[in-house]
Amino acid sequence: MSELTNTPEQEGSEPIIKVRGLHKYFGPLHVIRGVDLDVAPTEVVVIIGPSGGGKSTFLRCLNFLETPSAGSIEIDGVEIKAQEPAGEHHRHIREIRQKAGMVFQQFNLFPHMTALGNIIEAPSTVKGLSKKEAIAKAEELLEWVGLSDKRDEFPSRLSGGQQQRVAIARALCMEPKIMLFDEPTSALDPELIGEVVDVMERLANEGMTMIVVTHELHFAQDVADRVILMADGGWAETAPPSEFFTNPKEERTRQFLAHIL
Amino acid sequence: MMASPMDDSKARSSAAAVRLLLILVAITVVLSLLFALQYFLGSPIRLSVISEIYDLDLDPNTALVAVGADDGNIYLWDVPPQINTSPPPDFELAQETTWTRHVWTGHTAPVIAVTFAPDGSTLISVSQDGEIRIWDVASEQTRTSIAAGGPLVDADVSKDASSVAVLGQDGAIQIWDLATEKQIQSVAPDDEERLVVALNADGTQIAAGEGKNAQTWDVETGEPLQTLQGYWEDEEKEDWVGHEKVVTALQFSPDGQTLATGSADTTILFWDLESGKIVADSAGHWATVTTMVFNTEGKVLLTGGKDSKLRTLRLPGGRSTAIYEGHLATVYGAAFGLQSDTIFSGSADGTLRVWETANQKQVHIEWPKYGFQMAWGRTLALWMLVSGLLGAICLWGLWKRRIWSHLVAVGLYLLGPIVVLGLPLFEVISYPLSLGPKLQIAWPLLGLVAWYLVLLVALLREPVALYYEAPQAAPLSEQLVASQQTLKTRFGIFSLAVWIGVLVILYSVLRRFNLDIAFMGHYLRFIMAGSGLTMAVSAASIILAIILALLGALGRLSNNPIANGISSFYISLIRGTPLLVQIFIWYLGLPRLGIILQSVVAGILALGVNYGAYMTEIFRAGIQAIGKGQYEAAEALGMSRGQTFRRIVLPQAFRVVIPPIGNEFIAMMKDSSLVSIMSIWELTYRAQKIGRQNFRNLETFLIAAAFYWILTVMFQLLQGKLEEYMARSERR
Numbered sequence A: 001m002s003e004l005t006n007t008p009e010q011e012g013s014e015p016i017i018k019v020r021g022l023h024k025y026f027g028p029l030h031v032i033r034g035v036d037l038d039v040a041p042t043e044v045v046v047i048i049g050p051s052g053g054g055k056s057t058f059l060r061c062l063n064f065l066e067t068p069s070a071g072s073i074e075i076d077g078v079e080i081k082a083q084e085p086a087g088e089h090h091r092h093i094r095e096i097r098q099k100a101g102m103v104f105q106q107f108n109l110f111p112h113m114t115a116l117g118n119i120i121e122a123p124s125t126v127k128g129l130s131k132k133e134a135i136a137k138a139e140e141l142l143e144w145v146g147l148s149d150k151r152d153e154f155p156s157r158l159s160g161g162q163q164q165r166v167a168i169a170r171a172l173c174m175e176p177k178i179m180l181f182d183e184p185t186s187a188l189d190p191e192l193i194g195e196v197v198d199v200m201e202r203l204a205n206e207g208m209t210m211i212v213v214t215h216e217l218h219f220a221q222d223v224a225d226r227v228i229l230m231a232d233g234g235w236a237e238t239a240p241p242s243e244f245f246t247n248p249k250e251e252r253t254r255q256f257l258a259h260i261l
Numbered sequence B: 001m002m003a004s005p006m007d008d009s010k011a012r013s014s015a016a017a018v019r020l021l022l023i024l025v026a027i028t029v030v031l032s033l034l035f036a037l038q039y040f041l042g043s044p045i046r047l048s049v050i051s052e053i054y055d056l057d058l059d060p061n062t063a064l065v066a067v068g069a070d071d072g073n074i075y076l077w078d079v080p081p082q083i084n085t086s087p088p089p090d091f092e093l094a095q096e097t098t099w100t101r102h103v104w105t106g107h108t109a110p111v112i113a114v115t116f117a118p119d120g121s122t123l124i125s126v127s128q129d130g131e132i133r134i135w136d137v138a139s140e141q142t143r144t145s146i147a148a149g150g151p152l153v154d155a156d157v158s159k160d161a162s163s164v165a166v167l168g169q170d171g172a173i174q175i176w177d178l179a180t181e182k183q184i185q186s187v188a189p190d191d192e193e194r195l196v197v198a199l200n201a202d203g204t205q206i207a208a209g210e211g212k213n214a215q216t217w218d219v220e221t222g223e224p225l226q227t228l229q230g231y232w233e234d235e236e237k238e239d240w241v242g243h244e245k246v247v248t249a250l251q252f253s254p255d256g257q258t259l260a261t262g263s264a265d266t267t268i269l270f271w272d273l274e275s276g277k278i279v280a281d282s283a284g285h286w287a288t289v290t291t292m293v294f295n296t297e298g299k300v301l302l303t304g305g306k307d308s309k310l311r312t313l314r315l316p317g318g319r320s321t322a323i324y325e326g327h328l329a330t331v332y333g334a335a336f337g338l339q340s341d342t343i344f345s346g347s348a349d350g351t352l353r354v355w356e357t358a359n360q361k362q363v364h365i366e367w368p369k370y371g372f373q374m375a376w377g378r379t380l381a382l383w384m385l386v387s388g389l390l391g392a393i394c395l396w397g398l399w400k401r402r403i404w405s406h407l408v409a410v411g412l413y414l415l416g417p418i419v420v421l422g423l424p425l426f427e428v429i430s431y432p433l434s435l436g437p438k439l440q441i442a443w444p445l446l447g448l449v450a451w452y453l454v455l456l457v458a459l460l461r462e463p464v465a466l467y468y469e470a471p472q473a474a475p476l477s478e479q480l481v482a483s484q485q486t487l488k489t490r491f492g493i494f495s496l497a498v499w500i501g502v503l504v505i506l507y508s509v510l511r512r513f514n515l516d517i518a519f520m521g522h523y524l525r526f527i528m529a530g531s532g533l534t535m536a537v538s539a540a541s542i543i544l545a546i547i548l549a550l551l552g553a554l555g556r557l558s559n560n561p562i563a564n565g566i567s568s569f570y571i572s573l574i575r576g577t578p579l580l581v582q583i584f585i586w587y588l589g590l591p592r593l594g595i596i597l598q599s600v601v602a603g604i605l606a607l608g609v610n611y612g613a614y615m616t617e618i619f620r621a622g623i624q625a626i627g628k629g630q631y632e633a634a635e636a637l638g639m640s641r642g643q644t645f646r647r648i649v650l651p652q653a654f655r656v657v658i659p660p661i662g663n664e665f666i667a668m669m670k671d672s673s674l675v676s677i678m679s680i681w682e683l684t685y686r687a688q689k690i691g692r693q694n695f696r697n698l699e700t701f702l703i704a705a706a707f708y709w710i711l712t713v714m715f716q717l718l719q720g721k722l723e724e725y726m727a728r729s730e731r732r
Helices: A009-013 A055-062 A086-099 A115-125 A131-144 A160-172 A190-205 A217-223 A241-246 A251-260 B005-040 B091-096 B374-399 B403-429 B435-460 B462-469 B476-512 B517-557 B561-575 B579-592 B599-624 B628-636 B641-678 B683-694 B697-729
Strands: A017-026 A029-039 A044-048 A070-075 A078-081 A100-103 A178-182 A209-213 A226-231 A234-239 B053-058 B064-069 B074-078 B101-104 B111-116 B122-127 B131-136 B141-147 B152-157 B163-168 B173-177 B182-187 B197-199 B205-210 B213-218 B224-228 B231-234 B239-241 B247-252 B258-263 B268-272 B278-282 B289-294 B300-305 B310-314 B319-324 B331-336 B342-347 B352-356 B361-366
Touching: A017 A055, A029 A055, A029 A234, A044 A055, A044 A217, A055 A070, A055 A178, A055 A209, A070 A086, A078 A086, A086 A100, A100 A160, A100 B628, A115 A131, A115 A160, A115 B641, A131 A160, A160 A190, A190 A209, A190 A217, A217 A241, A226 A241, A226 A251, A234 A241, A234 A251, B005 B374, B005 B435, B005 B462, B053 B342, B064 B111, B064 B122, B064 B331, B111 B152, B122 B152, B122 B163, B152 B197, B163 B197, B173 B205, B197 B247, B205 B247, B213 B247, B213 B258, B247 B289, B258 B289, B258 B300, B289 B331, B300 B331, B300 B342, B310 B342, B374 B403, B403 B435, B403 B462, B403 B476, B435 B462, B462 B476, B517 B561, B517 B599, B517 B641, B517 B683, B517 B697, B561 B599, B579 B599, B579 B641, B599 B641, B628 B641, B641 B683, B641 B697, B683 B697
Parallel strands: A044 A209, A044 A226, A100 A178, A178 A209, B053 B111, B053 B331
Antiparallel strands: A017 A029, A017 A070, A070 A078, A226 A234, B053 B064, B064 B074, B074 B101, B111 B122, B122 B131, B131 B141, B152 B163, B163 B173, B173 B182, B197 B205, B205 B213, B213 B224, B231 B239, B247 B258, B258 B268, B268 B278, B289 B300, B300 B310, B310 B319, B331 B342, B342 B352, B352 B361
């Protein structure tokens, strides 16, 4: 799996994601109120928090599915400021999107393509990979997520867990530097969550830089290097999981944990 | 589970019902096969069928009319004197009375020629097996019988009744003198096909068709006199005159100067026997000309054809003067009544009809024999054979308790009778007869209908149906599945039966329109040829419409005010005006801009632009049906907006819009009829053109309607397949 996580360990000190003063308004609604974040290569950051706290919006701002209102984002050396000339902006956005793979709560597989078709679509249209190369790579990834036998199935014939694993493989096939997970298990039946979490854990163990928005506290406890509680558009508390779950500093964190545990 | 007494009695009643069913089916099978067997072996129990009339003649005073029929009988009727008054009585009055009928039996093969002697004392008849009989009219007895040898294809008796010419199947012609009962001349067979032979009035010349030509001979010497064949009237103008198909009717004019020939090419030519040149020609029948007769002065020719019509032509010139419509099948015999005020005709539809020439109205109808059309007899026998054999297989299956046998039996005894019995029954209803004779014709079929109803009831009674629906000794779950399946299949059979039944009724109603079937047959292919253009115009238009609709939808969904404005204006304008008006504007407006387009192209533009506006909404809905998540997933993968639209959104949108586009296409195929106003030779224009030319609009539009229907049905099948293919990613 080394080809999936091509972030060399020795760069550890230099953050691969740098967010500075990020603001997001939806009309008059101030959803993200000036947050900063540095993520080191191979680090796994889990963001939890009450709904409406801006977690998803923050994640979607990172690859510009939402346009930030102010602030700057730098991913693997590509920096975008909120105010920038349009042409440059678009080029930077596409660069960032190729560096940041995203997995959605609703999987968002392309229903008119098979599992394999879903995975090879972007590499061949965006990266210009030959069909043969793309297929070879996709088959490797399918095997890695344990779905070799579902290669030619359409999404409608896959379970939610299988669909989400295909979606992860689809994102990985673009060889991203970082992976963004937007509540990847929230739409799944409880018995299907395990297979997806398992894949995410393996991905983390192989050194992928990940930002995960989730309610899956076990994942946060077992895998995360850092857990962030996001509430009211800002960081309420940032701590390693051991500290975060056993000895939170902030009252807000205690309230939240009491609420969901 | 224990069998309760209730179940027991149920089982007993079901066993009894099944036994009854088996007995009924067995009886049906045996009787059907017996009927078929005796029919094909030529035994006498037959469905009462009409006698097709092959020739007709009137005695010199029009007091007696004789017809030769295919059953070997000669039928004669006394013509009431009032028919010969001038003008003849009106239709209603004449129909009430039935004329006195005489049946002369003796011939053992169809009678192909009957002719009265000039004094009316004798009648000469010729049958297909080559027997010539001379009958004494007063005593109704055969005076003489001559065996000329057969089988014959045609025969003619000279007007003076002195001689008879017979044409054998081998093409040889013999001439017999009736006074001496001797063969006086013969003509050897020829390479060319001979279908007709004729004698002139005094029996001194004969004529025969030879392929597209005609040939005359001198009877006394047997020498050829004149070959009448097509020639270049004006070689430079490529003006060729003559028949293009085989000659099927011949008649000498009373003065012997002219020969009239009728042909399978539907035309009639008049030849001067001296010069061998064509002096007049005439077209007008829609099918092969089968019979011709001159009036006594030789100024009017009466013709009958396979189009079931009679026509009169005036000489010189050959101008068509009247058409007589009413017969249901080929007219084989015709004659002028006294003073040419009336016309008598006999046809393969088994009727003798009398017409008045002043208004071309039918004044009387007689039947040699009441019955069905000949073909129904054969059809019924064939049905008996097929249903007997299938029934035997069913019987075996029913006995072995097989589900399929029950379904096949329901199909067999439901669908078959609807067609085999329904069509002739409706036909009889349309006969111009009162209820009595109709019942007299139809009772055997009505009996059969009743019998099949009894069979169906026996088949579908609940105990029987339950007995066959559930497989023997199968688990309950399998029984339930099987009986569900049977119910579904039975539903299919019944709805098919309703379709067929409605079609039979529709067909019978159409027949009562008194449609000109021969005319329809004649122009069927011409109108059908338009379906290709209809399809092509519709296909091209729908492609244009899809492109416009896609652009329109993008415009409507666009944030760009120019694109949005243009597209909403286009939709508003086109949807706000009628298609017909738009077609006129395209047709009349473009040339004023100096743009001269082929009308087909203008038609495609008009249709495509119009449907594009309507389909814009369909595409818009289709594109909007694609969730936001799809765009986000594609964009998150780094795909550009164009790539996202082309690769992700459009394919999915197409699947959503395929069914509505199919509907639009079906609608368009029919709306394409509107471009007929641009003189585009598609179905409707052809139908209109031919209909107007011949005053047969109903006929031609019915043909066009049939082809539109066929086209849409075919397309619906295709669309179903396409949707199935497109939906393959949704199958679970």
